[in-house]
Amino acid sequence: MRRVGHKGADHIAPGNTFDSFAAALAHGVDMIEFDVLPEHPDGTGELLLAHDWEDVAERRAHTLEEGLTHFAEAVYDGIELIVDMKTRGYEERVAAALRHHGLSDRVLVSTTENSSLALLRARHPELRLGWSLPRMRRNPLANPVTMLPAVAVLTYVRRALPGVAANRIRRGEIDALMAHYRLITPRLAAAVCGAGGELYAWTVDDAKRIGELERVGVTGVISNDPRLF
Numbered sequence: 001m002r003r004v005g006h007k008g009a010d011h012i013a014p015g016n017t018f019d020s021f022a023a024a025l026a027h028g029v030d031m032i033e034f035d036v037l038p039e040h041p042d043g044t045g046e047l048l049l050a051h052d053w054e055d056v057a058e059r060r061a062h063t064l065e066e067g068l069t070h071f072a073e074a075v076y077d078g079i080e081l082i083v084d085m086k087t088r089g090y091e092e093r094v095a096a097a098l099r100h101h102g103l104s105d106r107v108l109v110s111t112t113e114n115s116s117l118a119l120l121r122a123r124h125p126e127l128r129l130g131w132s133l134p135r136m137r138r139n140p141l142a143n144p145v146t147m148l149p150a151v152a153v154l155t156y157v158r159r160a161l162p163g164v165a166a167n168r169i170r171r172g173e174i175d176a177l178m179a180h181y182r183l184i185t186p187r188l189a190a191a192v193c194g195a196g197g198e199l200y201a202w203t204v205d206d207a208k209r210i211g212e213l214e215r216v217g218v219t220g221v222i223s224n225d226p227r228l229f
Contacts, residue, residue, distance in 0.1 A: 001213075002220030003229040004082065005029040006203050007051070011225040016049040016061065018070055025079065027226040032071075033082035033110075036094060042134065043089040047097070051086065064094070068101040077158055082178075082200075082222075084132065085111040095124045108198075110178045117174060130176035130200065133183070162191035171196035178202060178222075183211060189217040194199055 010196025012023040016034050024032050039045025041053060047064035050056045062070075071081060081083030081103065085094060088111070098104045110130035111119060117129050134157070146150050162185070165177045169192065174200035180189070184201050190198040198219040207228045210221050221227065 001128070001218065002080075002200075003028065003029040003226060004031040004200065004220045005223040006033050006222045006224045007035065008032055009224070009226050010191045011205065012227070015224075016051065016055070016058070017063065020077075021070070025076065025187055028229065029079070029226050031080040031082055031108075031220065032076075033084060033222055034067065035086055036082045038085045038090050043087070047090060047093055054058070064097050068097055068103060071103060072101050079106075081107045082130070083107055083109045085109065085113070086114040087115045091116050091119050092123070095120065095127060098127070108176060121173060127174075128175045130178045130198075131165070131174045131204075132178040134180060154182060158185055158188070162188045165197070166191040166195040168189050169195040176200060181200060181209065181221075184213060184216060184218060186216050192219075193217060205211075 009015065009018030009023035009027065011022060013019040016146050021032055032121045034049050035051045037048055037050045037052065037056065039048055039056065041089055048056055048061040049064065049067045055061065058101040083094065084091045094109065098107055108128045111117060112135040115133060120127055120129055161183060165188065168174050169199050173193045177192055179200040181204050189199055199222045200222055201218050202222040204213065204221050204223050205225055205228065210223065210228055213221050
């Protein structure tokens with residue numbers, strides 16, 4: 001099972017920073033996931049290593065150029081990267097930056113945006129692509145008002161997802177599925193593996209659950225705290 005540091009090691013040092021990436025490396029991760037977002041909501045400005053625009057407003061974020069220069073250093077040899085695109089409209093800029101730094105073969109580009117996945121597959125077939133789901137800003141299971149509808153939706157998605165994901169992999173649309181851990185089932189793991197794809201669970205900050213997911217057969221687990229691995 002691949003050990004993946006979320007934003008580097010967000011529970012050790014602030015995520016999407018060089019300190020966080022170094023902490024993940026020090027605790028033996030196999031992959032480092034980081035977020036890429038345009039500086040402004042209209043898609044203009046620098047591409048930044050940031051999860052959302054509140055994140056951008058609160059600190060001086062590294063640019064994508066700075067981040068990729070950092071990851072091209074020898075100390076990160078052998079470490080794979082997950083580049084999580086938070087919105088759409090800057091796919092070509094990300095692909096060009098990865099190619100410029102010679103990192104295309106070490107990267108899995110993930111996103112919830114199907115239009116981005118289609119564009120990248122058509123124009124940059126050398127890139128590995130991961131479909132991330134579900135798209136959510138808040139946990140609906142934590143709210144009594146939305147909990148029951150969320151459970152119903154969760155049950156439906158868990159039933160349908162193995163077939164949908166396997167078909168997308170077989171058609172060549174994606175190479176990996178990046179799923180919230182509540183969506184992971186043995187049937188999903190078997191379907192993704194049988195189709196020749198990879199399955200990553202996010203974001204898991206409990207050692208017992210990490211062990212359970214490993215036994216289910218996921219390719220990798222994404223955690224804010226790589227010490228748990």
